[in-house]
Amino acid sequence: MKNILLVCSAGMSTSMLVTKMQESAKEKGIDVMIKAIPQVELNLNLSNADIILLGPQVRFILDQVKASAGKIPVEVIDMTLYGTMNGEKVLMSALEMIGDGK
């Protein structure tokens, strides 16, 4: 199963996006693990992630996360998709990126 990890400062707004993404995955019958974590817990969760998505508010840690993520792709979530909590589009683009990377 694919594992998507979302990171933001407190894990609060990303957890709302996770709910939307999970709803969309359920609708589409996609079996996927999606989890939101605060920045400080990133290293504890790295090992089983297939992709790491950053909220726009933690865009400044992109280089740092890329360095610790190794081969795991790291992307910043599009601002418009984030602001409107478009779980479906975030999910689909994440799955597309995982697909490309393997």
Added chain:
Amino acid sequence: MMEGLERYCLDLITNVGDARSSFIQAIGAAKHGDFAGAESLIAAGNESFLKGHKVHGELLQKAAGGELGQISLILIHAEDQLMSAEGFKILANEFIDVYKKIAVLS
């Protein structure tokens, strides 16, 4: 569907959060002597910050009209992000000035 207030909060978090990221990145650019990069990051940050402030203005109007309802955790988080972005905006500009002075001296 998202409720009205939640929508405002997320719009606020996204815009001021993006601004905050730019301000922090501007400090990093100045640290590496890239002052043109720092200035353009400040400009990008200001643009997002203004968008966020516009959303905040609308929220204040809702509050004044008694339409805010119950205070939620996400609203507090959005307000916190706004103030954090404002703080970093001030500090980023100060840091850039300091790094410029150091660059002249060294």
